[in-house]
Amino acid sequence: MGSVKLQIMTIRTRFAPSPTGFLHIGGLRTALFSWAYARRHGGVFVLRVEDTDLERSSSEAIAQILDGLSWAGLSHDEGPYFQTQRFDRYKEVIEAMLATGHAYRCYCTKGELDQMRAQQTAQGQKPRYDGRCRDLKEVRLGVTSVVRFKNPLDGAVVVDDVVHGKVVFQNVELDDLIIARSDGTPTYNFCVVVDDMDMKITHVIRGDDHLNNTPRQMNMLLALGCKAPVYAHLPMILGSDGAKLSKRHGAVSVLHYRDEGYLPEALLNYLVRLGWSHGDQEIFSLDEIVELFDIADVNKSASAFDGDKLAWLNQQHMIRAPAAQLVAPLRWHLARAGITVGSDSILEQIILVQRERAKTLKEMAANSVFFFKAPTAYDEKAVNKHVTSEILKSLADLAAALGRLPDWSAVPIHDCISSCAAARDITLGKLAQPVRLAVCGGSVSPPIDATLAILGREETFVRLRRAQEHWGGT
RNA sequence: GCUCCCUUCGUCUAGUGGCCUAGGACAUCGCCCUCUCACGGCGAGUACACGAGUUCGAAUCUCGUAGGGAGCACCA
Numbered sequence: 001m002g003s004v005k006l007q008i009m010t011i012r013t014r015f016a017p018s019p020t021g022f023l024h025i026g027g028l029r030t031a032l033f034s035w036a037y038a039r040r041h042g043g044v045f046v047l048r049v050e051d052t053d054l055e056r057s058s059s060e061a062i063a064q065i066l067d068g069l070s071w072a073g074l075s076h077d078e079g080p081y082f083q084t085q086r087f088d089r090y091k092e093v094i095e096a097m098l099a100t101g102h103a104y105r106c107y108c109t110k111g112e113l114d115q116m117r118a119q120q121t122a123q124g125q126k127p128r129y130d131g132r133c134r135d136l137k138e139v140r141l142g143v144t145s146v147v148r149f150k151n152p153l154d155g156a157v158v159v160d161d162v163v164h165g166k167v168v169f170q171n172v173e174l175d176d177l178i179i180a181r182s183d184g185t186p187t188y189n190f191c192v193v194v195d196d197m198d199m200k201i202t203h204v205i206r207g208d209d210h211l212n213n214t215p216r217q218m219n220m221l222l223a224l225g226c227k228a229p230v231y232a233h234l235p236m237i238l239g240s241d242g243a244k245l246s247k248r249h250g251a252v253s254v255l256h257y258r259d260e261g262y263l264p265e266a267l268l269n270y271l272v273r274l275g276w277s278h279g280d281q282e283i284f285s286l287d288e289i290v291e292l293f294d295i296a297d298v299n300k301s302a303s304a305f306d307g308d309k310l311a312w313l314n315q316q317h318m319i320r321a322p323a324a325q326l327v328a329p330l331r332w333h334l335a336r337a338g339i340t341v342g343s344d345s346i347l348e349q350i351i352l353v354q355r356e357r358a359k360t361l362k363e364m365a366a367n368s369v370f371f372f373k374a375p376t377a378y379d380e381k382a383v384n385k386h387v388t389s390e391i392l393k394s395l396a397d398l399a400a401a402l403g404r405l406p407d408w409s410a411v412p413i414h415d416c417i418s419s420c421a422a423a424r425d426i427t428l429g430k431l432a433q434p435v436r437l438a439v440c441g442g443s444v445s446p447p448i449d450a451t452l453a454i455l456g457r458e459e460t461f462v463r464l465r466r467a468q469e470h471w472g473g474t
Numbered sequence: 475g476c477u478c479c480c481u482u483c484g485u486c487u488a489g490u491g492g493c494c495u496a497g498g499a500c501a502u503c504g505c506c507c508u509c510u511c512a513c514g515g516c517g518a519g520u521a522c523a524c525g526a527g528u529u530c531g532a533a534u535c536u537c538g539u540a541g542g543g544a545g546c547a548c549c550a
Contacts (some may be wrong), residue, residue, distance in 0.1 A: 018550050126476035181548040188550045212545040280498045306485050309500040356513040432509035444511045
């Protein structure tokens with residue numbers, strides 16, 4: 001038919017973690033890119049758990065990965081599928097490949113294979129299966145067989161990668177990989193192929209440590225009469241020292257960032273800027289990421305993780321977010337610091353005055369404990385510096401003046417402190433610092449007027465009196 | 475060892491032959507703002523891994539070299 005084939009293809013991406021450990025930022029970024037790409041094109045984001053390694057997979061890891069994704073807000077449209085629940089399907093495909101001659105049984109023992117590899121390595125060759133069982137006619141008794149894929153012997157596979165461009169692999173470099181172990185269970189590379197085919201994945205977005213697996217997967221797809229998906233291999237994320245991120249070295253669970261007081265949108269913003277940019281823009285909302293992100297713009301080189309920039313972005317997001325949105329997480333962090341807060345309104349007020357002086361919610365919580373717990377000690381150095389007998393007199397004046405204020409809010413409080421200072425012919429700072437010490441115990445807090453306003457009249461007087469008594473005696 | 479990938483300020487990046495004596499951001503340092511701490515504003519230093527070639531002209535194209543990474547399992 002000569003008509004133009006205009007097919008509306010639904011974009012389908014997938015995130016396919018193996019539950020052998022926690023979800024770390026590398027995995028989260030892969031998930032983010034797949035998610036964002038699907039969202040941008042109105043596609044479907046599939047979650048698949050690659051748990052064929054029964055030994056190393058755990059249900060705790062699965063739960064942890066799911067928690068991490070849900071905290072980050074990367075919701076999937078399909079799944080989670082579990083490879084362990086698809087063994088019948090894999091078996092079926094293996095039988096079919098055996099029948100069509102795309103796969104064969106191999107009776108080589110582990111010992112034989114080890115010996116083969118040892119020999120090849122000794123000769124400076126790449127260790128690989130030499131195909132000795134490829135054309136075997138009869139079964140070998142007494143040895144349980146594995147099943148190998150019959151990889152083409154010549155020609156080349158071209159991976160047309162969205163981020164790397166065309167990458168050519170010679171088939172001679174590829175050997176016949178095992179697709180079913182001697183116990184019949186399927187192996188990773190094969191499961192991926194069957195799953196991507198069955199789940200109609202159109203775009204495979206994954207770490208570039210998989211680039212070398214791709215030609216084999218494409219060959220298998222071809223043997224199954226299936227069109228290869230579009231591949232995009234993302235560069236890796238390295239530790240802050242430029243070394244590979246691993247569990248032993250710097251890799252932590254994404255939930256660790258929640259515990260440290262980071263906003264998921266800030267983490268995602270940080271991750272999307274690793275290997276990708278949009279002009280000079282640094283701050284992206286989740287919506288903007290969905291709207292602007294394109295894998296085609298991702299660059300090829302690995303990037304190092306920079307905690308300082310993450311912290312800066314986190315603060316920027318806290319400053320931009322509606323205060324109400326930070327109430328729940330701040331309450332959570334305060335609770336972790338031993339403070340339970342009922343009222344939303346006081347938390348909103350605190351957020352408004354604290355967010356430009358904290359990089360994380362955890363830090364904000366720590367800096368805000370004094371609002372709920374009177375200081376048990378005063379910073380000695382600061383007291384020596386700011387509290388004198390003269391100041392103590394001014395403090396008494398101020399307490400009296402504050403007591404006469406009809407309206408307890410920041411502006412009148414500020415005017416009151418300033419006029420008190422002016423009356424004594426001292427700067428505002430000279431008076432504000434002792435007050436600050438009295439109410440929060442240290443020399444750092446939000447502006448003194450806002451601090452007292454939030455603290456409330458009663459509490460302010462209690463703390464002022466206590467400090468005056470304390471300092472008066474020394 | 476073999477195959478594949480990567481290489482712009484300390485870090486993340488802009489840059490697709492002339493707009494580049496290389497732009498932005500984080501970090502660093504200085505100044506301003508200022509009741510503290512911050513936020514914010516302004517400014518400074520700092521980079522095209524190296525070597526050849528193509529070209530009137532190269533961060534950008536080609537080839538080498540070096541360095542880094544991945545893969546080469548009955549792991550994923």
